[in-house]
Amino acid sequence: xKKFILGLLIGIISSLSQSVLANKxxxxxxxxxxxxxxxIVAMKEFSENFGQFRSDNNLKSVDELKKSVFxxxxxxxxxxxxxxxxxxxxLTAEKSVDDDTIALxxxxxxxxxxxxxxxxxxxxxxxxxxxxxxxxxxxGLLEKFxxxxxxxxxxxxxDLSGRVVYSVFKEIDFATSLIDEPYASSGLGTTFTxxxxxxxxxxxxxxxxxYFPSYExxxxxxxxxxxxxxKKIGIMVIQxxxx
Amino acid sequence: MKxxxxxxxxxxxxxxxxxxxxxxxxxxxxxxxxxxxxxxxIEVLREAIGVDDEPNEPEAQRGKSPIHVYGKGLELLEKISxxxxxxxxxxxxxxxxxxxxxxxSDVFELVSTILSQLRNMKEQLVISDKIEEAKFVGxxxxxxxxxNLWLASYMLDGLIPPINPEDVYRNIQYIHxxxxxxATKLDVSLDLEPPEIxxxxxxxxxxxxxxxxxxxxxxxxxxxxxxxAASVPEVILVRIRSSDIYDLTNMLIAxxxxxxxxxxxxxxxxxxxxxxxxxxxxxxxQMHLVVKNLEKMIKTVAKK
Numbered sequence: 001x002k003k004f005i006l007g008l009l010i011g012i013i014s015s016l017s018q019s020v021l022a023n024k025x026x027x028x029x030x031x032x033x034x035x036x037x038x039x040i041v042a043m044k045e046f047s048e049n050f051g052q053f054r055s056d057n058n059l060k061s062v063d064e065l066k067k068s069v070f071x072x073x074x075x076x077x078x079x080x081x082x083x084x085x086x087x088x089x090x091l092t093a094e095k096s097v098d099d100d101t102i103a104l105x106x107x108x109x110x111x112x113x114x115x116x117x118x119x120x121x122x123x124x125x126x127x128x129x130x131x132x133x134x135x136x137x138x139x140g141l142l143e144k145f146x147x148x149x150x151x152x153x154x155x156x157x158x159d160l161s162g163r164v165v166y167s168v169f170k171e172i173d174f175a176t177s178l179i180d181e182p183y184a185s186s187g188l189g190t191t192f193t194x195x196x197x198x199x200x201x202x203x204x205x206x207x208x209x210x211y212f213p214s215y216e217x218x219x220x221x222x223x224x225x226x227x228x229x230x231k232k233i234g235i236m237v238i239q240x241x242x243x
Numbered sequence: 244m245k246x247x248x249x250x251x252x253x254x255x256x257x258x259x260x261x262x263x264x265x266x267x268x269x270x271x272x273x274x275x276x277x278x279x280x281x282x283x284x285i286e287v288l289r290e291a292i293g294v295d296d297e298p299n300e301p302e303a304q305r306g307k308s309p310i311h312v313y314g315k316g317l318e319l320l321e322k323i324s325x326x327x328x329x330x331x332x333x334x335x336x337x338x339x340x341x342x343x344x345x346x347x348s349d350v351f352e353l354v355s356t357i358l359s360q361l362r363n364m365k366e367q368l369v370i371s372d373k374i375e376e377a378k379f380v381g382x383x384x385x386x387x388x389x390x391n392l393w394l395a396s397y398m399l400d401g402l403i404p405p406i407n408p409e410d411v412y413r414n415i416q417y418i419h420x421x422x423x424x425x426a427t428k429l430d431v432s433l434d435l436e437p438p439e440i441x442x443x444x445x446x447x448x449x450x451x452x453x454x455x456x457x458x459x460x461x462x463x464x465x466x467x468x469x470x471x472a473a474s475v476p477e478v479i480l481v482r483i484r485s486s487d488i489y490d491l492t493n494m495l496i497a498x499x500x501x502x503x504x505x506x507x508x509x510x511x512x513x514x515x516x517x518x519x520x521x522x523x524x525x526x527x528x529q530m531h532l533v534v535k536n537l538e539k540m541i542k543t544v545a546k547k
Contacts, residue, residue: 085481085482086482119442121441147442215447217447241408242445
């Protein structure tokens with residue numbers, strides 16, 4: 001009994017201090033940022049323009065693009081994964097993405113010549129889409145907040161249908177649907193699900209677990225809803241760096 | 244309770260004397276025996292607190308000298324002090340590696356302090372479970388002791404908050420401070436500003452830089468007269484954890500002290516506070532600066 005009480009007491013102290021350490025004062029920083037006018041407008045524009053990306057670029061088929069995207073999965077991504085994890089990844093589920101994902105990932109991941117971890121430096125794919133115009137407008141602000149000011153691993157804007165309509169670092173979760181597997185049950189996916197009924201200023205934090213798109217590094221996500229007036233228009237999620 | 248405390252004090256102070264009385268000299272085998280007790284004490288603490296994480300198992304070690312073991316002991320003591328702070332106890336003083344040739348007796352003194360701190364924690368937490376004292380096993384080497392301390396260090400990870408960027412950054416500041424003292428002696432001017440980092444760095448990238456730094460230190464040591472070069476461990480960067488990076492920085496600190504002893508630099512590096520809000524990229528940039536400055540030192544020493 002004494003052991004049980006002692007364990008319980010220390011367990012509480014331990015979990016409190018670990019969560020405080022993991023989240024530092026990020027909750028307030030994230031809350032304030034998600035309420036900035038530019039972020040609200042960015043969320044709105046990325047959501048509206050995402051679905052038009054293929055038609056804006058007259059893409060009738062994404063077959064050729066798919067080859068390039070999957071070559072990136074099997075090449076650069078798999079190589080980095082093997083270095084980090086020690087084995088080759090099984091990408092079967094990740095390759096079940098839809099045409100919208102393929103189109104965006106082609107322009108901003110596989111056709112982006114920046115190295116892994118530096119894809120954030122690519123701002124303008126110079127295509128005909130409104131989405132890219134929004135990217136040129138808002139990426140600087142979002143990138144500065146994520147990387148320069150706070151050193152977060154990534155920032156995601158997710159529309160209410162569960163689509164990752166924007167991310168700063170363009171890992172392979174970029175432009176995917178968090179309603180479908182393999183991403184629905186991931187830390188990012190469950191954070192999105194937890195945020196569905198969130199009120200203004202509410203924050204949800206996921207468990208710290210290995211995350212496939214980040215080469216199985218431990219990842220903890222913090223989400224907050226973005227509102228335009230009283231209307232919820234999307235979810236902003238931060239991925240904390242793995243430590 | 245007073246009786247228990249009395250027994251601990253007797254054990255801590257009389258056990259070393261009893262061992263010394265054996266043949267008058269503390270060996271790595273004696274230190275090894277004490278580290279076995281450390282592991283058992285941590286096991287008791289972990290069980291009582293209900294820690295159920297699976298600690299990493301260190302690789303078999305080779306080529307370690309008492310100074311490396313001392314550095315590892317300080318790492319363990321620092322983790323104990325973190326655990327004490329977390330539990331509202333008075334934290335142990337950590338200190339620096341002494342600036343002289345380190346003997347097993349120095350390490351023995353340190354591990355005795357570690358043992359005493361752990362037993363003190365048990366006492367404060369009213370944990371009455373006793374360990375079975377480890378038996379003496381001869382022919383142990385510093386590398387064996389190092390491996391045991393490393394395992395103990397991993398086991399302690401379950402009791403403390405995870406190693407964070409601030410801890411590693413502070414250790415890198417120690418490395419910089421040691422390097423400045425060495426550079427003055429070698430008449431090398433070091434870069435002070437870290438390079439600008441593009442993109443986003445991960446733990447793996449910091450681990451790579453730390454490993455580069457160890458190779459560079461070994462290269463520098465080869466060029467210093469009468470200095471045996473460090474053997475760089477086969478650190479696998481697969482699934483690297485923050486505690487592995489911390490370990491690499493502690494290895495670098497130990498090597499810096501070895502170089503200082505070789506160059507007869509008797510100035511301590513001084514203490515540094517743990518900073519706030521350090522980002523992964525900043526840790527990477529500082530580690531990159533260590534590598535760059537080591538390269539400068541190697542070039543200068545090679546010319547002489």
